[in-house]
Amino acid sequence: LAKTTQPISMDSYEGQEVNITCSHNNIATNDYITWYQQFPSQGPRFIIQGYKTKVTNEVASLFIPADRKSSTLSLPRVSLSDTAVYYCLVGGRIYGQNFVFGPGTRLSVLP
C-alpha cells in the first residue's frame, strides 16, 4: 500500500480557496487517490476520487500531476462548516483491498 504524507494542520479564512497537498511517492500504476472528510464525532465521508489530471465535483477539485506522486485537494471558498479533518488515501480498485487512513490534515476555517 502506498504511504501518504499530508500536513498535520492548516488554517484558513472564510471565503478563501484552500489547497491541501498529499505526497504519495510510491503510488502504484493501478492506484487511485481518494479524499475523505471527517467532522467531530462522525464517520468519514467520501469527497472525491481520481486517477490522473483533474477531477471536479460539486464539493471539490482534485489535481493530480503527470507523475502522480502527489495530489492536491482544492476547496473553493471555504466556510466555517468546512472545518474538519481531511484524509488522503491511495489504493487500487482491487477486490478486498483495504486502504490505510493516515492522521489526516486538520483544517480550521476562521471567520
Add this chain to the structure above:
Amino acid sequence: EAEVAQSPRYKITEKSQAVAFWCDPISGHATLYWYRQILGQGLELLVQFQDESVVDDSQLPKDRFSAERLKGVDSTLKIQPAELGDSAMYLCASTHLSGQESYEQYFGPGTRLTVT
C-alpha cells in the same frame, strides 16, 4: 439514501466487562470494515470482511477482541475484557465490490465507547 447502521451509539462500561457493537452495512455491500479511532487521532483498521470471510485482522488484538459476520451481512465486534485504553470511537464502514465502480467507503455514525 441507504446508510450503514451501528448500535449502540454510546456505551459506558467498566474495566474487565464485556462489550459488543453491532453494524448493519448497506444492502449488497460485500466488504465490511471495523475501525477504531482514539480521540484526536486517525483511523486504525481492526478487521476487514469480504462477505463472511476475514480478509485482514492483522491489527485486531485477538486476545480480547473478536469479530464475526456469520451470514455475510451484519457484523458484531466484541471486546472481552474491556480495558481503559479501549476507550475510543468504533466505526463500521462498507463498500460494494470493486471493478470499474467507485471504491467509496460508507461509514456508519460510530459507537463511542468509554471504559471506566
